[in-house]
Amino acid sequence: MFAEVTFIKKTSSSRCFCFIYFYFFADLLPASDGDIKTMTFLQEVVDILLAYIVESFDRETKVIDFHYPNELLQMNNWELQDEPATLDDILISCRATLKYAIKTAHPRYFNQLSTGLDMVGLAADWLTSTANTNMFTYEVAPVFVLLEYVTLKKMREIIGWSDGRGDGIFSPGGAISNMYAMLLARFKMFPEVKEKGMSSVPRLVAFTSEHSHFSIKKGAAALGIGTESVICIKADESGKLIPADLERRILEAKQKGFVPFFVSATAGTTVYGAFDPLIAISDICRKYNIWMHVDGAWGGSLLMSRRHRWKLDGVERANSVTWNPHKMMSVPLQCSALLVREEGLMQNCNQMHACYLFQQDKHYDLSYDTGDKALQCGRHVDIFKLWLMWRAKGTIGFEAQIDKCLELSEYLYNKIKDREGYEMVFDGKPQHTNVCFWYLPPGIRYMEDKEEKKKHLHKVAPVIKARMMEYGTTMVSYQPQGDKVNFFRMVISNPAATFEDIDFLIEEIERLGQDL
C-alpha cells in the first residue's frame, strides 16, 4: 500500500493532466481499481492548494480579485447539471473557486476578527475531513471525544476554575455559544421551562452593554425571551460597561416585577475591543443572584498571555464563558467553546434521551457520550485543529502569537494618534488589537462646518474600502457606532502581519483616500 502511495506521488505531476482528463467521479474509490486514480486526483487537488497557500502569503499577490456579484455569476459556469463533469472539469472548478476567493492567509488581510491561516491548523482540518465523523458519541469519535475532554479541561484551568472542573462544549460559533449560556441561565433558575416553556415563568430580563455583540439579542429572540427583554447598559467612552448603570437597571427591572436572570459581560467588544470590568460586574451578579456570562469570543484568548490576561481579571467568577479559538488564536473556522462552571447542568438542560443514539446498555463508559448535552444532534469535529495547534505551539506559542498581535496594534496606535489627518475614535491605548480611527482626507480636514464635515467624513471609509477591494491590496473593516460616523476598525489577529504591513496599511489608506 505504502509503496504505491509513494509511486503515485512521484509520478503524478507529470502524468496527472492526461491521466485525469478522461475520468469521472465513478472511476475513483470505492471503484474496485480506484486506488491509483483517487490518489492521483487528490494529489492534483493538493498541488492546487499548496500553490494557492504559498501564493497567499506572498505580499505581491492580491488579497482579493474582486468582482461584483452579477459579474462573478457570469465569469464561470456555476450552474448545476444533470450530467456528471469530468475530473478535469472538477480541477478547473477548484482553480476558479480559489481565483475569486479572499486570500485569508494574506499578511494584509485584516477585515474580520478571524484572519490568517495556520499551517498546523490547516493540516488538522484536512485530517478532520478525512476522518469524516460526528462528535455525538464515543462510539463514532473515540479520539476526538477524548481530545475535546482534555482541551476543555485545560481551557477551564486557564480560566481559573479549580482543577479545571466544570463542563463545556465546542459549538458552531460564538453566537451559538452565547445562546447556550442564556439557555443554561434560564434553566438554572427555572428548570420547569424545559417542559413548560416560557409561559410558566415570570418575565425574564437579561443585561448586556450597548457595545456587546448582536448575538445576545438574537439569542433572546430565538429563545422566546424577546429582544425588548435585553436591557442595554451604558458603556463609558472606551466601550466598557458601566457597573453603576447595570445595578440601576437591575433594580429598575426588579421594581417592575421582572426577573433579572442573565448578565452578559463582554471581554473584547467587537468594535472597540473593550473589556468590561468583570470583578465589579460579578459583585453585582452575586448580590442579585444573576447568572454571569462572559462573552470572550474575541478577547478570551488573552487568557493565554501572561502580559494581557489581567484584562479578564474576575473571569473565574463567571458562570459561563464563550471563547473562540478561531479568532485571536487563528484556529481555522469554526472553533468556538462554551465553558460552564457547573457540572451536569448542560446535560440536564438539553438532554432528550434519544434511545437510538445514547443507548444505556453500551459496553463502554457512557459518560463519554456527550452528544445529549448539545442543541445539535450531529456535531462537526472542531476540536482536532485546536488540539493539534496547541500541541505544535505549546501554550507559550499561542502566547507569543497573541502578544505579537497586540504589539502590532500598539505600533499602529502610536503611529497614527498624532499623525496629521487622523483622529482616534476614543482616547487611550486600545486594550485589544482593535484600533478605531477616522482618516480625514485633506479636502475634509479643515472644513469648518461641523455637520458638513461629519457628512463628508461618513462617506470616506466606505469609498476607501471599496477601492481597497477593487485594487485588492488590503482589506479592513469600517462602521458607524452610535452617533459616530463611519470609522475604520483595524483589528490584528493575523499571525502573518508585520510592522511593515501596518505601515503599508496607512500608506494605502492615504493613497486611496487623498482625493476624497
Place this chain on the structure above:
Amino acid sequence: MFAEVTFIKKTSSSRCFCFIYFYFFADLLPASDGDIKTMTFLQEVVDILLAYIVESFDRETKVIDFHYPNELLQMNNWELQDEPATLDDILISCRATLKYAIKTAHPRYFNQLSTGLDMVGLAADWLTSTANTNMFTYEVAPVFVLLEYVTLKKMREIIGWSDGRGDGIFSPGGAISNMYAMLLARFKMFPEVKEKGMSSVPRLVAFTSEHSHFSIKKGAAALGIGTESVICIKADESGKLIPADLERRILEAKQKGFVPFFVSATAGTTVYGAFDPLIAISDICRKYNIWMHVDGAWGGSLLMSRRHRWKLDGVERANSVTWNPHKMMSVPLQCSALLVREEGLMQNCNQMHACYLFQQDKHYDLSYDTGDKALQCGRHVDIFKLWLMWRAKGTIGFEAQIDKCLELSEYLYNKIKDREGYEMVFDGKPQHTNVCFWYLPPGIRYMEDKEEKKKHLHKVAPVIKARMMEYGTTMVSYQPQGDKVNFFRMVISNPAATFEDIDFLIEEIERLGQDL
C-alpha cells in the same frame, strides 16, 4: 512558484522525515523562508491521509481498532503542554489519531445515517479549509455565497417550488435546521414574539409523530415553547404518522385554548425510515392554518431519485423542508439545508442589523450579504463540498447512488425476512434503507416463555454490537422502540457497500451471536 511546488513534491518522500524532524511550527509559513518547509510538512500529512483513505476502503482492514476510554487515554500522550512539539511529533499525533479513529469510508461501516467518504466531497472540504472563510458576507466569501444561492435554488426546484423561488440556509445540522423551521413558524404567526417574547403570545403547540426525531422537542425546549407543548401523534405499525390522530389532537388543543402553530412531518424517520403521508398532513395544515414543516433530514435526498421520490409526494405543499445532503448523499459532515417557501421571512425573523458587519453603504449588491438571516454570526462554509460533488456526479449520479443503496436494503430485507432466526420489526418492504430486525440466537429461538424470551432478546443486540466493535469487522446500530426490545437498525447510505457486504453483515451477526 509552480516549479518549486513540483520540486518539493517529487523529492519530499525521501527527504521529509529527516527534513521535518528538527523543525517546529515557527519554521512554517508565515516564516520568511517557510515555503519549502511548509509544503514538505503538508505533503507529509497528505501522504498519511492518502494511505489512510486507501486503507479505509480495504475490506481486509478493521472498521475500528476499538479501545475503552480509559485505555485509549493511556495509549498516547494526549495532554496539552506549555512547550511546542516538533513537527515530527505532530505527524506522529496525526498517525495516532487516525489509528484509533473509525474508518467511516469502510464498506462495512453502517452505524449511522451518515456513512462513507466521497472523494470529490473530501477534495472540496480540503479546499474549503484552505480558503478558511466565513459565509456571513459576500465581501469575504464571494464564490461560496453565490454557490449557496445556486444550490439552494436548485434544491427548491427539486422540491417543486415554482422557479425554485423561496429562501433557505445551510445550517450546522438537521437539529438546527428543524429549530429554524419552528422559529420561522412562530414568527410568521406572531411576529411580535421577536421583540416581546413568548409572554406576548398564547400557548403555542406543535405536533409531530411519536417516531419523529428528538430535535423537535429539543428545539421546543430551547425556543421557550416547552417539550410539553410538542404533542406526539400516533404512528401506524410501519412508523407513519396517522393523519386522523393529528386532526383529533389539533382539535383537542384548540378546545383547550391552545394555538396549533407547527406540524413537523417526517420524511424518513430515524429508526424505521418511514415517510409520513405528506398530502394528507398538508390538507390538515391548510384547514387549520398551521405551518407545515417536513423533516427530510434523512429522507429528503430521495427527491433526487425518479424511482423513489413519490414517497415525498406533497412535499411541495410544505412551508419548510429540512434536507441533509450529509446523510443519504454522502456529502462530508456537515451539510444540512433548511429550505423555506416564503421569501424574506428568515431575514425578518432573525435580522439584528449589526452595523459593523452588514454596512448599508457597501459598493456591491447587498442582497448577497445573507448572514443576518442566520442564527449564527460566523457560519462555516458547508456549501462547496455539496456543489462540487453535484458538479462531479450530476443529478443523475446522486440518483444512481441513492437507488443503489435502496436496492441493497431491499436485498437485505428479502434475504432475512424468511430466514431462520430473524424476525422483522414491522411488516412489509422498508421505504427507506432502514431494515429493522431481531436476530434470535439458537438458544433463544425456541423459548416458550414469552417474557423470558423478550428479556433475553433485549440483551442480544448490545452484545453482538460490542463484539463487532471489539473485532472491528463491521458496525451497525441497535435500539429499543416503544415496547419493542433492542433490535438492529441497519441503514445503508455508504456508497462503498455491495451485496457481498450485506451477506457479510448477516454472516457476522450469526457468527458473533450464535452462542448467546
